[in-house]
Amino acid sequence: MSLRYHIVQTALMTALVFMAVPAAAEDVLLTLTGAVTDGRVEMTRADFDTMDWHEFSTSTSVTDGRPEFRGVLMRDALAHAGAEGSSVRATALNDYVVDIPVEDFHRFDVLAALYMDDVPLTPRDKGPVWIVYPRDNHGVLADIRYDMRWVWQLVALHVQ
Amino acid sequence: MTGTGGRARYLWLGGLVAICLGLLALAAWQLVVLERQMRIAATENMIWVFGQTQIEALNLALALSDEAALQQIQTRFDILVSRLTLLEDGPQRRFLENAGVSETLARWRSGLLALDPAQGADPAALRAHVTALVAALRTKASLVMSHEWQSQATRLDSLRHLHLLALMSVLGAAVAGLGLVAILIDRERRLMSGQLDHLRAEKLASDLERERETSENHRRFADLIAHQFRTPLAVIDSAMHRLTRRSGGPVPPELISEKAAVSREAVARLVKLTDTALMMSRLERDAVLPSLRAHDLNDLVSSVIDDLMATAWDRDPARIRQSVQTEPTVALCDPMLTAEILSNLLRNALLYSPPDCRVDVSVFQSRDCIVCRIEDRGRGMSPEEIECAFDRFYRGSGHETLPGSGLGLTLARDLARIQGGDVTLSQRDGGGLTAALYLPKDDVA
Known part of the structure; x- marks a missing residue:
């Protein structure tokens, strides 16, 4: 039963990946508002591609093992949008909202991840963008107060 | 256990x-x-x-x-x-x-x-x-x-x-x-009480030792006094006997005056002995309080020599030679106590050297003291004898028959020290003994 369960699960995951609508280069992945250039900056995959990409493996509170995440640094994304503020209000697809101090992105290499284990993140999983903290490199990050800042299905950042 | x-x-x-x-x-x-x-x-x-x-x-x-x-x-x-x-x-x-x-x-x-x-x-x-x-x-x-x-x-x-x-x-x-x-x-607590017991035992032992010493001192003192009293009393008795035994005719005035002089000297010795004993006893009780004043030690020496000559009929004033002093020799001292010291030292010098030998007395300044040096030409003392000369009741070897309490030097040193000075003995170059009294200089002088 367990084997069948796993086969079904793997098949489903694969189906998910291929069935999900792949993000076109011109699709807006992330919208920044507030204290950014001209009050609104929309970032497409093409914008992400112009920036430096980073990757690291880390454990997370909702998965097993240490998946490898790939994306751009949050501070680079904010710099790209000309953000000037001390805090960002992150909004997810499901209207999950959390305030994150900008200081986090300077203290730690926080990633705006687009890939997990080389698989693109989609809205059907935790995409398009997942805020990932380098949890294993800093003991202080293994805490619920930081876990709740790992916003998945991130679509908007309001800088204030 | x-x-x-x-x-x-x-x-x-x-x-x-x-x-x-x-x-x-x-x-x-x-x-x-x-x-x-x-x-x-x-x-x-x-x-x-x-x-x-x-x-x-x-x-x-x-x-x-x-x-x-x-x-x-x-x-x-x-x-x-x-x-x-x-x-x-x-x-x-x-x-x-x-x-x-x-x-x-x-x-x-x-x-x-x-x-x-x-x-x-x-x-x-x-x-x-x-x-x-x-x-x-x-x-x-x-x-x-x-x-x-x-x-x-x-x-x-x-x-x-x-x-x-x-x-x-x-x-x-x-x-x-x-x-x-x-x-x-x-x-x-055990450790403390152990230490306390130990201290108490030590104190008891030292108290006992001091008591024993004191009682031994008293015994020897009593012996000595008895012995030293006997001689002058015997002298007086013999003089009186001589005066009363002459049945035939009146006693010649020369004999009376001779025996009177002998008796007076014996009495003077008794008085001296009594004074020494009294002074020792006061010293032991810390009852001697020196009254320190500025006095010229040279003058004190002269008056002590005069007194000594006056109390002994057979003493030759020429034996003591006091060197002439030009520099000031003002010391800070108690004149009574200092006279007692000088008298003791001079008596010793006269007593323990042959009657025909000179005793030199000189007073001078050292760097921070006034010194009186008394040099005799007697037999002198070996360094070992000098070492214990200041002990109580110590009598020089071969001098046991001479009058003396064995307390004179002890007394002299004690009296010098309570005035901030000291008494020392040393061998004299060319034989004999040098006794020296050191007293603090009067700073004002």
Whole structure:
């Protein structure tokens, strides 16, 4: 039963990946508002591609093992949008909202991840963008107060 | 017996230290475990995660019944799939397995994916599926909640248990520590009382020794006084006898004056002896308080020499030669006590050197003292004799028959020292003895 369960699960995951609508280069992945250039900056995959990409493996509170995440640094994304503020209000697809101090992105290499284990993140999983903290490199990050800042299905950042 | 007791005490001590440290280490370890367990894991938030899934299912159901735009339905569909996917991930799946709701959820998700609106699935079938899913989730939610509270309560139990253990360890360590303190205090008390006993015994021994010395001194003093009193008394007696024995004719005046002189000298010796004894006794009681004034030591020496000559009929004034002094020799001293010292030293010089030998007396300044040096040409003393010459009742060898208390030098030195000075003896170049009295200079002079 367990084997069948796993086969079904793997098949489903694969189906998910291929069935999900792949993000076109011109699709807006992330919208920044507030204290950014001209009050609104929309970032497409093409914008992400112009920036430096980073990757690291880390454990997370909702998965097993240490998946490898790939994306751009949050501070680079904010710099790209000309953000000037001390805090960002992150909004997810499901209207999950959390305030994150900008200081986090300077203290730690926080990633705006687009890939997990080389698989693109989609809205059907935790995409398009997942805020990932380098949890294993800093003991202080293994805490619920930081876990709740790992916003998945991130679509908007309001800088204030 | 004591050795065994001591070893037992050490064992107790070591045991208590080990218990104390062990319990503290245990408490520290339990606190570390406690600290690790205090973190909140995201899986403990399953009520919220599950509630979110329920909400997304409702949202999709709402979008479908409102016949919303395809794009909006698609978004809600995607989000619902993502929630179900989240529930499939490691930690969440294990939690749901434990709660007994995992497998049914996996079936619901595969059913949902088969009705993907992006693939042009029938909206009515999707709506029916989602409605059924909402109902299913509602029943499972209570299972999830009860399981979560169950596991939270279990975790709190384990925390409480650890906390209690740590508390008991600390209390145990405190009790062991108290035992340790009690043992240490007891040891310290024993040690102190031992030391006290030792000190008391030492003091008793030294008191006893001093008493013995004092009583020995008194005995020797009494002997000496008795002996020294005998001689002058015998002299007086013999003089009187001579005067009264002459039956034939009157006693010639020369004989009377001769015997009177002899008797007077004997009396003077008795008086001197008595004075010395009195002074010694006062010194012993610290009853002598010198009144220090500026006095020219040279003048004091002259008057002492005059007194000495006046009290002894047979003394030749020419024997003592006082050198002429030009520089000032003002010392800070008590004239009575200083005269006593000089008198003692001069008597010794006259007594212990042949009658035809000169005694030189000189007074001069040294760097910070006024010194009176008395040099005789007698037999002198060996360094060993000089060493004990200041001891009480010491009499120079071969001089036991000469009159003297054996206290003169002791007295002289004691009297000099209470005035801030000293008396020394040394061998004179060319034979004889040099006695020197040092007195502090008068600073004003």
